[in-house]
Amino acid sequence: MRYDGAVGLLWEGFAGDRLTREKMRSSLGRARERAFARLAGWLDRAEQRPLAEGVRLALASLPEDSTPAEILSTFPVAVAALLRRRQGDAPLAPEPARATADDPDALLDQAETAFLLRTTPRTLQAWRLRGGGPAFVSLTSPIRALWGT
Secondary structure (H helix, E strand, O other): OOHHHHHHHHOEOOOEOOOOHHHHHHHHHHHHHHHHHOHHHOHHHHOOOOHHHHHHHHHHOOOOOOOHHHHHHHHHHHHHHHHHHHOOOOOOOOOOOOOHHHOHHHEEEHHHHHHHHOOOHHHHHHHHHOOOOOOEEEOOOOEEEEOOO
């Protein structure tokens, strides 16, 4: 099950009734755009802090009347923006028509995934060989983890 579908199942009744994967994909896509538009309000303060603190700042920047989709979409946008900024790259705008995990900005390389999970790339390799660890896809090379699946 993909991120958008899992969100629909978990938030049924809270985020709306009769949520379909397509409704969730559309709602989360628009919310990722809004999360990206809010980066200027917190990213500079967050980039030198530990990743978890940076994500907390992103979530704290949300307006009080934020929708469930805006709350959920802030997390993958914040993680991707923080990791890119730490590498000296500008954050990439999300592609709202895509599912959260299909958005290229949601793909983390092996080093980013290891950093986020507080482990080593070697441990990730071992997990993959045993059929465990985070979902991943090999785009010929390098291997990329699917954030949010």
